[in-house]
Amino acid sequence: MSSVDEELVRLLREAPAPDERSRRAVADRAAQVLRPAGALARLDEVCGWLAAWQRTERPSVEHPAAIVFVADHGVATEGVSAYPSEVTPAMLHALREGAATAAAMARVVGAELHAIDVGTGRPTGNIVREPAMDPERFARCFEAGRSAVAGLTCDLLVLGEMGIGNTTPAAAVAGTLFGGPAEEWTGRGTGVDDATWARKVAVVEAARSRVPSGAGPMEILRDVGGAELVAIAGAALEARLRSIPILLDGFVVTAAVAPLEVAVAGSLDHCIAGHRSPEPGHALLLSKLGKEPLIELGMRLGEASGALAALPLVRLAVAAVLDVATFEEFGLSR
Amino acid sequence: MSSVDEELVRLLREAPAPDERSRRAVADRAAQVLRPAGALARLDEVCGWLAAWQRTERPSVEHPAAIVFVADHGVATEGVSAYPSEVTPAMLHALREGAATAAAMARVVGAELHAIDVGTGRPTGNIVREPAMDPERFARCFEAGRSAVAGLTCDLLVLGEMGIGNTTPAAAVAGTLFGGPAEEWTGRGTGVDDATWARKVAVVEAARSRVPSGAGPMEILRDVGGAELVAIAGAALEARLRSIPILLDGFVVTAAVAPLEVAVAGSLDHCIAGHRSPEPGHALLLSKLGKEPLIELGMRLGEASGALAALPLVRLAVAAVLDVATFEEFGLSR
Numbered sequence: 219m220s221s222v223d224e225e226l227v228r229l230l231r232e233a234p235a236p237d238e239r240s241r242r243a244v245a246d247r248a249a250q251v252l253r254p255a256g257a258l259a260r261l262d263e264v265c266g267w268l269a270a271w272q273r274t275e276r277p278s279v280e281h282p283a284a285i286v287f288v289a290d291h292g293v294a295t296e297g298v299s300a301y302p303s304e305v306t307p308a309m310l311h312a313l314r315e316g317a318a319t320a321a322a323m324a325r326v327v328g329a330e331l332h333a334i335d336v337g338t339g340r341p342t343g344n345i346v347r348e349p350a351m352d353p354e355r356f357a358r359c360f361e362a363g364r365s366a367v368a369g370l371t372c373d374l375l376v377l378g379e380m381g382i383g384n385t386t387p388a389a390a391v392a393g394t395l396f397g398g399p400a401e402e403w404t405g406r407g408t409g410v411d412d413a414t415w416a417r418k419v420a421v422v423e424a425a426r427s428r429v430p431s432g433a434g435p436m437e438i439l440r441d442v443g444g445a446e447l448v449a450i451a452g453a454a455l456e457a458r459l460r461s462i463p464i465l466l467d468g469f470v471v472t473a474a475v476a477p478l479e480v481a482v483a484g485s486l487d488h489c490i491a492g493h494r495s496p497e498p499g500h501a502l503l504l505s506k507l508g509k510e511p512l513i514e515l516g517m518r519l520g521e522a523s524g525a526l527a528a529l530p531l532v533r534l535a536v537a538a539v540l541d542v543a544t545f546e547e548f549g550l551s552r
Numbered sequence: 553m554s555s556v557d558e559e560l561v562r563l564l565r566e567a568p569a570p571d572e573r574s575r576r577a578v579a580d581r582a583a584q585v586l587r588p589a590g591a592l593a594r595l596d597e598v599c600g601w602l603a604a605w606q607r608t609e610r611p612s613v614e615h616p617a618a619i620v621f622v623a624d625h626g627v628a629t630e631g632v633s634a635y636p637s638e639v640t641p642a643m644l645h646a647l648r649e650g651a652a653t654a655a656a657m658a659r660v661v662g663a664e665l666h667a668i669d670v671g672t673g674r675p676t677g678n679i680v681r682e683p684a685m686d687p688e689r690f691a692r693c694f695e696a697g698r699s700a701v702a703g704l705t706c707d708l709l710v711l712g713e714m715g716i717g718n719t720t721p722a723a724a725v726a727g728t729l730f731g732g733p734a735e736e737w738t739g740r741g742t743g744v745d746d747a748t749w750a751r752k753v754a755v756v757e758a759a760r761s762r763v764p765s766g767a768g769p770m771e772i773l774r775d776v777g778g779a780e781l782v783a784i785a786g787a788a789l790e791a792r793l794r795s796i797p798i799l800l801d802g803f804v805v806t807a808a809v810a811p812l813e814v815a816v817a818g819s820l821d822h823c824i825a826g827h828r829s830p831e832p833g834h835a836l837l838l839s840k841l842g843k844e845p846l847i848e849l850g851m852r853l854g855e856a857s858g859a860l861a862a863l864p865l866v867r868l869a870v871a872a873v874l875d876v877a878t879f880e881e882f883g884l885s886r
Contacts, residue, residue, distance in 0.1 A: 252646050253653050254634065254742040258857070259830075259850030300588065308884055312586050317877035319587050326871045327864070408588040496593075513847055515865070516593030523592070523872070530661070530864035531849070537660045538857070543651035550642055 222356065223434030223481065226455070230482040233458045236270035243275040250544040261535040264490065264512075268532060271463035271488045272373060276540060279533040282329040283372035284522045285453060286313055286320060287363065287379050289337030289445035292344035293425070294383035298418040300408045306382045307338040313380065313521065320378060320521035327529045329376060331522075336362050337381075337445035345390060345425040349441045356440040356448055363452025367462065374532060375457050376492070378467045378522020379446045379474070383407075385497060386418055388473035390425040390442035392503045395435060395480050400426065405469070405497035408518075435477030443474070450474035457488060464489040465525040465532065468518070469500035472507070479507055490532075492525030493517055556690070557768030557815065560789070564816040567792045570604035577609040584878040595869040598824065598846075602866060605797035605822045606707060610874060613867040616663040617706035618856045619787060620647055620654060621697065621713050623671030623779035626678035627759070628717035632752040634742045640716045641672040647714065647855065654712060654855035661863045663710060665856075670696050671715075671779035679724060679759040683775045690774040690782055697786025701796065708866060709791050710826070712801045712856020713780045713808070719831060720752055722807035724759040724776035726837045729769060729814050734760065739803070739831035742852070769811030777808070784808035791822060798823040799859040799866065802852070803834035806841070813841055824866075826859030827851055 219227075248262040249255045256262070268277035288310045294303045312318040313333035316325070324331040336359050342350040351359070367375065385407040393403040400423040406415060425442045433441065439448055447470065454475040457464050466472055466489050478485040491504055491511040495518045504511060512528040545552050553561075582596040583589045590596070602611035622644045628637045646652035647667035650659070658665040670693050676684040685693070701709065719741040727737040734757040740749060759776045767775065773782055781804065788809040791798050800806055800823050812819040825838055825845040829852045838845060846862040879886050 251653070252643065252651060253853050253855075257742065257851065257853040258653070259852070261849060261851065261861070308882075309586065312877065312882055315882075317586060317882050319585070319592070319872050319876050322871040322875035323868050325875070326868050408591065512849065513865070515595060515846065517591070517595065518593070519587050519591040521587075527595070527865060527868050530868075531847070531861060534657050534660050534861050534864075537656040538653050541656035541659070542653050543646065548642075548646055548649075548651050 219434045220437045222436040226436050226481050229455060229459065230478065230485045234461050236487060237273040238270060240273060240275045241266040241270035244269040244539055248539045251539065251542040252545060252548055258538055261538055264532055264535040265539045267490065268463055268536060271461050273461055277536055279374050279536060281372050282374040282376065282529060283370050284324055284329045284331045284376035284378055284526060285366050286333045286522050287446035287449040288333055288335050289381045290339060290341040291381055291383040291387060291444050292341040293346060293386050293421060295344060296346060296421050297414060298386045298421055299383045300410050301382050303341065303382045306380065309380050310335055310338055318521060319519055320523050320526060323523055323526040327526055329526065329529065332366065334362065334366055336449045342444050345387060345442045346421050350387065350443050351440055359445045359448035360452035363449035364456040367453045367456035375462050375464045376522050376525045376529065377450050377453055377464055377471050378520060378525060379450060379470045380521050381444060381446050384444050384446065384470050386421055387442055387444040387447060388470040389422045389499050391439055391447065392473040392476060392499055393422055394426045394429050394438045394442055395476055396506050402502055403499040405499055435480040439477045447474035451477055454478055454489065458485060465492040465528060467492055467522045467525040468495040468520055469497040470520060472500060472503050476503060476507060492528035495524060553768045554771045556770040560770050560815050563789060563793065564812065564819045568795050570821060571607040572604060574607060574609045575600040575604035578603040578873055582873045585873065585876040586879060586882055592872055595872055598866055598869040599873045601824065602797055602870060605795050607795055611870055613708050613870060615706050616708040616710065616863060617704050618658055618663045618665045618710035618712060618860060619700050620667045620856050621780035621783040622667055622669050623715045624673060624675040625715055625717040625721060625778050626675040627680060627720050627755060629678060630680060630755050631748060632720045632755055633717045634744050635716050637675065637716045640714065643714050644669055644672055652855060653853055654857050654860060657857055657860040661860055663860065663863065666700065668700055670783045676778050679721060679776045680755050684721065684777050685774055693779045693782035694786035697783035698790040701787045701790035709796050709798045710856050710859045710863065711784050711787055711798055711805050712854060712859060713784060713804045714855050715778060715780050718778050718780065718804050720755055721776055721778040721781060722804040723756045723833050725773055725781065726807040726810060726833055727756055728760045728763050728772045728776055729810055730840050736836055737833040739833055769814040773811045781808035785811055788812055788823065792819060799826040799862060801826055801856045801859040802829040802854055803831040804854060806834060806837050810837060810841060826862035829858060
């Protein structure tokens with residue numbers, strides 16, 4: 219195992235366990251409020267999950283933050299996307315100016331939005347024939363993700379991404395981590411045609427076949443991933459160490475954090491899947507990770523949009539436990 | 553056909569068509585904003601739907617309102633619920649005092665909540681052996697629903713219900729309107745055991761077998777429905793006449809409005825299904841009505857809770873079209 223993989227395992231093993239006492243306190247209250255026990259099903263669990271990771275019996279979503287990591291990909295030159303790489307810095311600008319979809323959605327849900335450039339105009343290696351990045355760049359990107367989270371004060375973290383071509387490295391990472399036909403991990407991304415999809419499958423297969431057998435999950439991420447994927451993995455690790463709950467966005471984000479779960483089972487317990495996108499690899503990956511998303515509306519944008527759409531459900535889950543009277547408080551017997 | 557059915561058909565035929573020009577304007581803008589066309593899928597459609605019924609190119613969800621109609625049911629004496637009828641007025645009180653689940657959720661999403669009593673302590677007839685109500689009570693309940701909506705100023709209406717035992721009349725109404733085995737329309741409601749479920753199926757079958765063949769949808773609703781179901785049908789009609797978009801809650805609400813669609817196809821085009829509950833009859837009924845819900849989280853409370861959980865998605869759908877820059881506005885070519 220590489221030293222980065224060993225270091226990841228060490229950090230993950232030292233990470234704090236969730237606060238099960240707070241989770242139980244929420245479950246107890248949820249069973250006592252003015253409704254049939256279990257009637258809100260998943261929402262009660264979400265409130266308990268939030269309590270466990272915020273380490274309080276009174277969880278809240280008052281200061282959510284979204285980080286969108288942005289980067290370019292050498293593999294874009296293989297013609298795997300419907301858009302040119304020039305779109306990446308333009309969207310970074312649009313995210314920062316508040317003009318992009320995720321920015322508009324963040325305003326609605328009251329989340330602060332940070333768009334962090336980890337590689338626009340500095341594309342990674344073309345993963346068909348070379349590693350996406352060397353160990354030094356990997357370390358810088360991973361650290362960029364960690365410090366982005368370390369510098370935040372938030373009660374719920376949304377992770378998102380933007381980078382033309384990035385569903386290709388996402389498919390390569392997920393496909394290498396979990397195996398299975400490249401076709402099953404490869405989707406239409408922003409909307410490619412049949413010929414482009416077939417080329418994309420071949421690219422994913424070629425990238426995967428380059429990865430040395432026995433490579434650890436961090437090595438896989440470095441080899442066939444991308445700069446924003448690495449930063450997202452770093453952000454998810456830092457959040458895990460700080461016990462900050464995360465709402466994951468779509469396929470790219472889920473593929474980026476999957477190496478943590480492969481390294482140490484349970485490492486993504488602080489993460490909920492915000493949504494399930496139509497990318498076939500996303501559904502497959504979520505099932506591998508045992509994550510059931512909150513919503514499924516055919517969204518396939520990225521940028522954190524799917525997770526931001528799900529965020530109000532977390533807030534509602536909290537209110538439905540903490541702000542509803544118990545039978546006793548309301549003077550009723552069950 | 554009964555005179556109430558004839559009157560309903562007449563009103564529905566006079567109802568305004570949706571404003572397709574505004575829907576198209578939204579679709580046009582959605583195709584020009586800074587993302588791949590169609591990337592938000594359903595959310596773009598939701599924004600267009602809202603525009604069509606609000607009759608504006610700039611729809612909004614600034615003043616949403618939720619109405620929860622509350623009533624008791626004679627059929628509760630058949631032991632079809634896990635709870636006694638005394639819970640109904642208590643929950644009416646809790647809704648009004650802000651202590652109930654829907655009240656807490658309404659506060660989070662910024663919706664005003666109205667809990668309207670159309671029959672607590674005055675149970676309808678036991679539908680196993682007699683009509684739920686006579687034509688006079690039907691007319692009063694229907695009118696109560698209509699005036700509740702007529703008295704509102706809102707840009708989005710949420711319909712909900714509370715009434716111990718009311719998944720039984722809901723199953724009876726839906727099963728009579730659409731046919732098929734009573735078992736398929738009958739679920740666990742607030743959580744009944746196997747023996748109670750079997751009794752509930754028999755009750756639904758008995759109620760349905762009483763309905764004269766050839767009865768129109770309004771007659772069916774009067775015969776085997778309930779007071780809050782009738783009020784909800786009236787509310788949905790009034791909203792249709794006023795072109796007010798509706799978010800439907802769960803099985804009971806959907807069963808209550810289904811007679812409108814049966815009377816005149818398209819009469820529920822102003823309604824979106826907020827969620828799909830685990831009641832088997834709800835999924836079946838939504839498929840009969842051609843409605844795909846926004847969320848599915850296992851919620852089975854009623855009170856409007858499922859629709860309130862979905863409401864932020866409508867608001868996000870609007871922002872994702874109106875508050876995102878177009879390529880042109882942002883100075884980019886496609």
